[in-house]
Amino acid sequence: MRFWIVVLAFSVVASPVLADRLKDLARIKGVRNNQLVGYGLVVGLDGTGDKAPFTNQTFRNMMNQFGITLPEGVNPRLANVAAVTVSATLPPFAKPGQELDITVSSIGNADSLRGGTLLMTPLKGADDQIYAMAQGSLVVGGFGAEGQDGSRITVNVPSVGRIPNGATIEREVLSPFSKGDTITFNLMRADFTTARRVVEAINGMLGPGMAYAHDATSVSVKAPRDADQRVSFLSILENIEVDPAEDAAKVVINSRTGTIVVGQNVKVSPAAVTHGNLTVTIEENPDVEQPNPFAGGETAIVPRSQIAVTEDPARMFQFGPAVTLNEIVQAVNQVGAAPGDVMAVLEALKQAGALRAELIVI
Known part of the structure; x- marks a missing residue:
């Protein structure tokens, strides 16, 4: 079986540096967002809730607060309730009475939160203080369907939803802005x-x-x-x-997607590079041997393997002194090197000390 890696290479053409506003380059010290999180229940689901033990415990605690005591040992079997975490970001200078968008995520085995309603949930900060209260109907972008034979299809993520303006701020975060x-x-x-x-x-x-x-x-x-x-x-x-300063010379390689990004200040010292590809192909074509009717033998499968090794012609190209980004791209394109080859060439140049840039693999 032969595997191919698809690589997308981006080339950045040198361009004059444009001035940026200070608000786009920096942030004011002390003026920052704060993360909030809470734990609550989503009700009203169409049989897609979870069956986690902590969901039943949370439901019992909620019923006790309303003065309803469930018998011990009775499992409510809540198919329309799901335990969720609620997260939000509190912007700077937010005042009590303003509203926040919240994200609701299932933490049990709920199949979907579509059609559910989040019950009143306090949202706490890192100091364990309550800064907002959340409640409302969820907007879920994903959905799933399941057949009786076990077949199933899911689009997007139905176990996560959003509630626009779903939380009301109750406490203000003090800011050192005016100090x-x-x-x-x-x-x-x-x-x-x-x-x-x-x-x-x-x-x-x-x-x-x-x-x-x-x-x-x-x-x-x-x-x-x-x-x-x-x-x-x-x-x-x-x-x-x-006018911001130009960034340091960098080459970024994403090993998962095969993406290569080369900065405009990248240069290569004089070097000669040769690179070839070796491909090994294995094909399995098993034969079935059938014994004679009166031989008393058994049908057997005999493996038949074919292994082929092919090596592409090696490509060699030379970099001159003080090579720019455009010249690097042109040299690679002239010899027909695939983007996958470029990754190996750049890594080898870095080890040889010819790549005058920081090589970052993510």
Whole structure:
């Protein structure tokens, strides 16, 4: 049996660096999202609920809160109830009374959450405090169907659903935004050159000494203490345009999908490369031997294997000094090397010290 690996190679053509707004390059220190999670029950399912023991226990506890006590040892056999986890992201500056989108996921063996309703579920943060309450009808994009003979088909994921505006915020997260005499921007990609350019752009607009860099990530700016003035001050800062520094030379290889991404600053030192493919094909054609009617023997299957080994002609090409990305792509295309060969060639060049870039395999 012969296996083929399909590889998609992307080439990045060098282009002039465009200025980006500061809001696209950095985030304000302390202004962040917070994750919330909760545990609850989804009811009203059409026989697609789970049969996990913790679901029955949760159902009993809920009934006790309503003043209904179920006899001990009685299994409710809840086919229309499922135990779920509820997750949400609390954005910065969120205030009580605002609403959040939530994601509801089954944690038992429920077949589907389609048509279910989430009962009131508290959502807690990392400090174990309740920040929101969730409840509502689920929107499920997937569905499944099963026949009596055991055949089954599933489209997307029916055990996960969403509830738009399904949670109401009950507690506000305190933010350090209005505290202190400075505001700190943290770059999303640490780079000393970009940090220096941010400082120069801010000082060029506000005056010398207004901004200073701590390291390759953080840049602090002197800011007014009054909250209203600080908001206006930030609205000006976040729209300042900065030319980000070019990224370091990198080659990224996805070993699972065969994708290769080569950055525009990648270069190769003088090197000669040869690469060939060896293919082994094994075919099984078993023969059936039938004995004579009166011989008293048994029918037997005799294996017949055919093994063939083929080797493609080796390809050799040479890289000159200071080769650019476009020249690398052209050299590989001229010899007809498959993208799968490119992966092996790049790895070999890195080991030989000829690839002047960081090789990242994900």
